[in-house]
Every structure is written in C-alpha cells, then in structure tokens.
Amino acid sequence: MPPTRSPLLQGTLDLLVLKTLARGPRHGYAIARWIEDATDDALRIEEGSLYPALYRMERRGWIEAAWGKSEIGQRIKVYSLTTAGRAQLRAESAQWTQFTTAVAKIVGQP
C-alpha cells in the first residue's frame, strides 16, 4: 500500500508529533522514523513538513529543544513535551476523536 498522499495530514501532524513525544524525548529525524515505522509506512513524514512543524510547536511552547549528541557522536536536537504540550495533546486528541466520529456519521453509511 502506498503512503497516504494528499492533504489529509493537514492538522494531524502536530497531534502525531505530540503523541510521539509523549513516549519520551526524541530528535526530529527519529520522530519521523518512529511514526513511519509504527504505521508500516502508511504515514510518511516529509522533512520539509516536519522541521517547520517542530519550529511552530516550539514557538507555541508545546515542546522544547536541547542540543545533544547521538550514540555515534552526531549532533542532534532533542525535543521534549512541555506541560502546555501535554495539555495540547489532550485537546487535539479529543478534537481528533470528535472529528473522525463526525465524519464517520457521513461516510460510514451504506
């Protein structure tokens, strides 16, 4: 199955990143890899979408960054969830559920 194309990801990327970081701090590249792995590549996170998204979320105080080093000595920027980020995650989670439930009322019919 090819990865989901088109604008469906819109507005969901934040939720995916927040949820991923809720499992513990990770650096950008690893976040993308983790999401792709966890969904068997059904979701592909482009770097051109990811990095701007991380900036946005940092600016809004949902996540914070710290420079570090990977095991093999590469410089990495490790993001972690803030308290505001955790609240945001709860809000977006609820919104997502509400939205898909509503769509299902239209789409999930014979």
Added chain:
Amino acid sequence: MPPTRSPLLQGTLDLLVLKTLARGPRHGYAIARWIEDATDDALRIEEGSLYPALYRMERRGWIEAAWGKSEIGQRIKVYSLTTAGRAQLRAESAQWTQFTTAVAKIVGQP
C-alpha cells in the same frame, strides 16, 4: 460541543460532499445543511469553503450542475455525482479509512 475548528477538514470536504451526493442530487446550500444536521453540528461547512470546493469538483468532472427551482421558487443549482465522481468517492473513502487506521496506530495507544 463546539464545531471542529482548525485544519482537520482539509482534504475531507471533498469526501463529505461526494458521499452526500451519493444519496442523491442536492444543491449546494442543502449539502452544507445536510452535513451539519447529520453530524449534530459537529461539522460546520462554511460557504466560503463549500462553493469553491464545488467548482473544483465540477472542473474535475466528479460532479455536474444543473439550474433548477426550489419548491418555493428560488433558483437553485443542483449537483449530482458523475461516474468519475463515484470512482473518486470510492478512492477517497478507501484513503480515509487507511489514513485514520494509520493515525490510530499512533494515537490510540495508552
């Protein structure tokens, strides 16, 4: 519960409209009303989103329009699904299912 704000609708509006028209021809305003009613106002369809969307879909050959009159004599533009539209509906339906399934793998965890 307030209607879903934010960019989640992105890419889903077409699917919702197609699915609504699959139940039979309807005019633009009625499509919006029907979606809002069927979802208990969880989904709000703005006219500024709807009409451009209808044009798009007509241009792509998924729907076609015919002028008519409402019961009370108002002029209405009635849209109906074309064969291509039916195919598009199937495709977008499948894509939606695939996408939400993938998101659930990330979000639907403890």
Added chain:
DNA sequence: AGTCGTACCTTGACATTCTAGGTACATGCG
C-alpha cells in the same frame, strides 16, 4: 574516493480553508 545514511535546515510553490464581504428574493412579524 565515492556512496549511503543520519541529521539538520530553508525557500518557494501549491492547495485549501476561512473571514468577510456582496447580491437577490421570500417569509414572518410588529
């Protein structure tokens, strides 16, 4: 030496939605 993979970043194009306006006419109410 060259390729691949990790890891970061940016620019510009693109698509889509929303805000906020506008027109026209019918109905109901005071």
Added chain:
DNA sequence: CGCATGTACCTAGAATGTCAAGGTACGACT
C-alpha cells in the same frame, strides 16, 4: 409598510500548512 431573518448563490484576499527540491555536514562502509 418596514425590517429582520432565512434561503441561496458568489467572490476576493488573507492565512495556514504541506511538499518538492534544494542545501550543509559528518560518519560508516566499500
């Protein structure tokens, strides 16, 4: 009658977010 409200269509411009395509740097492997 005058006015508000609801139906029904339309549009321009702003805002948002994603993506394609580029770039840098360095380590590991061949």
